[in-house]
Amino acid sequence: VEQAVGKSKSGASSGRGWLAAVVRSVAGTSSLEKQELQPLLDALHSRLITKNVASTIATKLCDSVGSSLEGKKCGAMTRMSTMVKDAMTEALTRILTPTRSTDVLREVQQARERGQGPYTICFIGVNGVGKSTNLAKVAYWLLQHNISVQIAACDTFRAGAVEQLRTHCRRLEQTSGHKVPLFERGYEKDPAAVAMEAKKQAARDGADVLLIDTAGRMQDNKPLMEALAKLVDQNRPDLCLFVGEALVGNDAVDQLNKFNSWLADLSTLQKPRLIDGIVLTKFDTVDEKVGAALSMVYESGAPIMFVGCGQTYTDIRKLNVRHIVNTLLS
Secondary structure: OOOOOOOOOOHHHOOOHHHHHHHHHHHOOOOOOOHHHHHHHHHHHHHHHOOOHHHHHHHHHHHHHHHHHHHOOOHHHHHHHHHHHHHHHHHHHHOOOOOOOOHHHHHHHHHHHHHOOOOEEEEOOOOOOOOHHHHHHHHHHHHHOOEEEEEEEEEEOOOOOHHHHHHHHHHHHHHHOOOOOOOOOOOOOHHHHHHHHHHHHHHHHOOEEEEEEOOOOOOOOOHHHHHHHHHHHOOOOOOOEEEEEEEEEEHHHHHHHHHHHHEEEEEHOOOOOOOOOEEEEOHHOOOOHHHHHHHHHHHHOOOEEEOOOOOOOOOOEEEOOHHHHHHHHO
16 A cells, blocks of 8 residues: 555645745744734635634644744744645644554554464544445455455345445456455345354354444434444444545545444444554545645544545555645645
8 A cells, every 4th residue: 555645736835825825924933923814724724624624623733734834943934834734744643543553454463473363453534435446456455465355245235235245356356366265144134143143153264354234224223323323332443434425525534423422322332443454545536635634634533544536446545645635634
């Protein structure tokens, strides 16, 4: 997985336009004080809002940038633009830097060394966001790192879900040269029980990783959320990934928060298993409106583990903070 999501179309010119206009008003000032900085911070706040950054997060970012710049000597306009970018990068990195590791390969290796059965990753989310497709992308990525993978078909609700996974397994085998077994029990079965059987089978087969596909469900559908909470409780996946669509903007934040609330409220565990990380799909189609990515991490505390940015199995990336900064400031 490359540490990039592509380059901002207007990143190269992000020092011009609106940023240049507000920087020009303070450039040459001997020392940046709060009064001089306010017009710049107000303009920055407005700009962030247009890029789908939630108002509370925009305020937090601007406060952080203001604290970083206050009292500094600014000098030339080009240097001032660089200072603003650096302050933004620092503030964004604090928000986007996860509280848990995003090094899945290392965690898989550690699980393999402990010999405690397969490392399990559960993919959850609403309908139609590309859970199965992005599960297949993660499978391909793992296979490229010589990690053996099995897939569990635990969407026993949607017609065609098992067949879709079977097609992915066949294509993964063709493109990677590695076998990718599919564990399935058909439809109208208890997804939690299917996942448990799949874990046992993967352990018997010596698989490194088990990827669990689940049915898409709306965040307000209590019966389906109960079934999901049961699956997560009984199987306790090592990694629970929420798959959200970058296109829907801050609606994805609401979806993620409600999924977490249901998992917490319906859990029978003393310490409920919540969402550990985010897979953000269709990231290549959002252009400048990348603010939802920030909101999801800020609200949930879960890091963005991967972003999907195309149609093929190789189109999955890690998030590049500098790219986000260039896009937000463009």
